[in-house]
Amino acid sequence: MSDPLENDDPPAWYCVRTKSKREHIAAKSLRQLEGVETFCPRLRYRKATRRGKIWWVEAMFPGYIFAFFSRRENERNVVHTHGVMTLLKFGDYVPEIPASFIAEMCRLMEEQESVEDDTLTLQPQVRPGDEVEIAHGPMQGMQGKVIEVLPSSERVKLLIEFLGNDQVIDADLFSLLLPNKPLPE
Structure with a gap:
């Protein structure tokens, strides 16, 4: 060769x-x-x-x-x-x-x-309805559902279960772990 x-x-x-x-x-x-x-x-x-x-x-x-x-x-x-x-x-x-x-x-x-x-x-991509986990802060490890994205302030509103009740909280967009989403076909 x-x-x-x-x-x-x-x-x-x-x-x-x-x-x-x-x-x-x-x-x-x-x-x-x-x-x-x-x-x-x-x-x-x-x-x-x-x-x-x-x-x-x-x-x-x-x-x-x-x-x-x-x-x-x-x-x-x-x-x-x-x-x-x-x-x-x-x-x-x-x-x-x-x-x-x-x-x-x-x-x-x-x-x-x-x-x-x-x-x-790169910017985080979350949409209402996405399941996420909080990665930083006092609520680290808690999971919730995105109910609103506030892009101008880089914040999201999450619905989480806390002390047996559903609570709406504000979270920093950059403190979230996003779920693995399937790639579009």
């Missing part, structure tokens, strides 16, 4: 394994190499903490980014770039990522309102 690098080597998308929590650093470093493009999709969401709600940014695929390059010309430079560990491999086989997958991911990212390139902002 011949080495695929000996033949014509057109650029392709590859999955690059990065150091933990360093995806954005690896992508920035790779962008400085001639003949290399990167795609590092990230998620931006609000998270409740002791200090209040803060914006949190994480990689959509923790530990991995995508890079477009010619392996013969750039593989050595890519794997020796700051923040990069290796290319995703299965034995000696290095799979190419279909360009259609990258294009679709980019299209989905562009449809969303992004604060910065390659970043998708």
Whole structure:
């Protein structure tokens, strides 16, 4: 079997394994190499903490980014770039990522309102009737049903059973655990 690098080597998308929590650093470093493009999709969401709600940014695929390059010309430079560990491999086989997958991911990212390139902002999605669990605060662990969503104040009204009676309470949208919902068909 011949080495695929000996033949014509057109650029392709590859999955690059990065150091933990360093995806954005690896992508920035790779962008400085001639003949290399990167795609590092990230998620931006609000998270409740002791200090209040803060914006949190994480990689959509923790530990991995995508890079477009010619392996013969750039593989050595890519794997020796700051923040990069290796290319995703299965034995000696290095799979190419279909360009259609990258294009679709980019299209989905562009449809969303992004604060910065390659970043998708997530908002909790609850609807009246959803069963939820309270994850933070004095009522942690209690379950209830959403009866109203107040998006402007990031709050919801829940119906919970407390001391043998149904009670309506206000809860922070970001303090709820949402149930696993089946994917739409």
